[in-house]
Amino acid sequence: MAKIEAPVAKNEYYDVTFEDLTHEGAGVAKVEGFPIFVENALPDERGKVKVVKVKKGFAFGRLIELYEKSEHRVDAPCPIYSQCGGCQLQHVSYKGQLDFKRKQVEQVLTRIGKLDMTKVKVHPTLGMNDPWNYRNKAQVPIGEREGGLVAGFYQKRSHDIIDMERCLIQQAENDDVVQAVKKICEQYGIRAYNEEKHSGWLRHIMVRYGLVTGEMMVVFVTKTKEFAHKKEIIEQITKQFPQVKSIVQNINNKRTNVIFGDETNVLWGEEYIYDKIGNVKFAISARSFYQVNPEQTKVLYDKALEYAQLTGKESVIDAYCGIGTISLFLAQKAKNVFGVEIVPEAIEDANRNAQLNNITNAEFAVGEAEVVIPEWYKQGNEADVIVVDPPRKGCDEALLKTIIDMKPKRVVYVSCNPGTLARDLHVLEQGGYETVEVQPVDMFPHTTHVECVAQLFLKKGN
Template sequence: MPKTEVPVQKNEYYDLTFEDLTHEGAGVAKVQGFPIFVQNVLPGESAKVKIIKVKKGFAFGRLMALTEESPERVEAPCPIYKECGGCQLQHLSYKGQLDFKQKQVENVLSRIGKLDLDRITVHPTLGMNDPWNYRNKAQVPVGEREGALVAGFYQQRSHEIIDMQKCLIQQAENDDVVQAVKEICSRRGIRAYKEETHKGWLRHIMVRYGQVSGEMMVVFVTRTNDFPHKTEIIEEITSRFGQVKSIVQNINIKRTNVIFGDETNVLWGEEYIYDSIGDIRFAISARSFYQVNPEQTKVLYDKALEYAELTGEETVIDAYCGIGTISLFLAQKAKKVYGVEIVPEAIEDAKRNAELNGLNNAEFGVGEAEVVIPNWYKQGIKADTIVVDPPRKGCDEALLKTILDMKPKRVVYVSCNPGTLARDLQVLEQGGYETVEVQPVDMFPQTMHCEAVAKIVLKEETDA
């Protein structure tokens, strides 16, 4: 078979015009239909590009010079933006980011979901008044350089840690504590874990911050269960930061890049810190899943609640309920809420949070949503509304089948991946549902990530 000719060559220079962005934030240009991916360029821009890697179906290039700039281009304020892999869109104006995310949702609904956008409203993305310093959880790997500890995000497509003094999308309080912990441990000769040799002790530093409560938790993720200089380190942290209410050690003995191990011990203070989203208060442990942008979480959940159209008489099932965040919002307006989550610790947190808020109409079960909900259905539990908030891979086929069998009047789909949202909406539409509207919500400004919530109704309801 003759070898297919690739229209670009490594180390050659090309003048390109960019038409789109990938889900990782790289600009996309084409030469004779052959895609070239280049960082730090925007749609509509033209540039001189050097090809640095050629694959069978695509190539990577390096930006050498911009020849035509987008009107939406801005100067990225972060000094390590081009090296760090944490953000992808700081060079795009915030209005440009919101417009791009709306178009991204429209594109996948049409291309992947094959949905008719003439009958579905995709609203403008709901953004933040101040799209900086929003993350309430800092979780950074630790390394060593020139005899001192470094901590920060990984460089793009590498395991090289970019040492970070502050992160512009983190709460400033988290930055201060991470820097202090790094300095305190460095001064005492604490060694960083090295994945390649499986030596060293400190793997990650995690800091959680309650935006409403002001409470903080510090988590040391370590290779072994000992803790050198424990008393002195704890004393120095707590004396410098009065808002720290909990210091925790998680032990990860495995040779892996997965962050957490199986064992978690409270070293000082409480097992939980507390925070609130709207009127609901949450107890947050070291390993709790809790949204990192509580301000936008309330925007997202308020929209989910609006789409559920609850009157107080409904039975609601919340699939993938986590620690009960959406369930408890729903329980304020519903007759009964059933939540299901595969992580046992999350369900314990959910039960505790229901009790904390005096909500006795929420019941939680442990297991895979695609197993538990069909069993509930067989037992006679039938939902008027089902809310799904699945992981990035979307809903399991068995869960979608159960929804179609159960025929709730409404489905509210909260999505962290527009692509799998579009795929699942197509299944629901083919099974007798109609997507009415989709609301993108910018949970993660300066990044490519986009959340969305979709209102889906049974066609009998729309025909009535």
């Protein structure tokens, strides 16, 4: 078979009109139907691009000049936006971001989910009144430059750290503590970890902040357990920041870009800090999974609760329950809730959080949802409503099959990945369910990520 030549060539220039955005936020233009992906370009813009790489079915380009700009184009307020890989959409107006995320969800439901979109209501994305300074957890790699420490995020497509004093999507309190801890460590000659040489000591500084309580936790992620000048460093942190209630050390001696190691020790203060979402209180440890945008988490969970349509008589299963965040919201309206999570520490946190809120109608089990829930079903247990909130890879096939076999009246699917959401909705629809509504929620403004809540009903006759 003759090789089909691409209609574009590397290092050549082309005048193009951008038609769409990829799920990673790059502009999409076509030359003779051949797609070119270009960062920092928006739909409805015209410009000149230089092709920098040609692959089998697509190419990558660099924006050289804009002839016509989108109505949604704005100047990114962050001074290191063009270098940092943390945000992808600061050059898009916030309304434009919300529209893009809704369109992205609709596209994957049509293309991957093969849903009949005349029967599915995809609502406008629920955004924030103030979409800045929302992240309650700063997880910052530490490096060295010219004898001093640098703390920031990685440059796009590299592990070079961009030194940064302020991140516009982080809580300002977190930025303040990170910078202060960096300076304190510099003062005592603390060396940063070097990935290439596997030398040095301080790998990451993590700060957690309770938005409602104001409590803070500082976590040192280090190569070894030894901690030079520990007493002096702790004294300085707690003197400068009385709101810090916990200082923790995590030891990670592996050659890896995974942040945490297996050993975690409290150096000072409490093992937990506390925060609230709505009227539910949560204990948060160094390694607890806790949503980084608590304001929008309440929006997300309120919508999940609305879609569950609980009257107080229902048995609910919460698959992938984590530390019990959704489970405890559901328990306020359900007869009982059974949560499943593979991480034992998360289940310990879930039980603690239930006790903390005097919630007695929620039970939690350790295990894989796709193993535990089928076993419950075999034992004769049933559910009126099943809520799933899986990781990015979506639900396991065995779990989807069990949901179809159990036939709960309603399924509420909370998703952080529209692609796997669409795939799983297709399976559930084939198994007798009907997707009624999908609500995108902007949990991560200025990034391409979007969360969704989908409501499904068991079709009559199934």
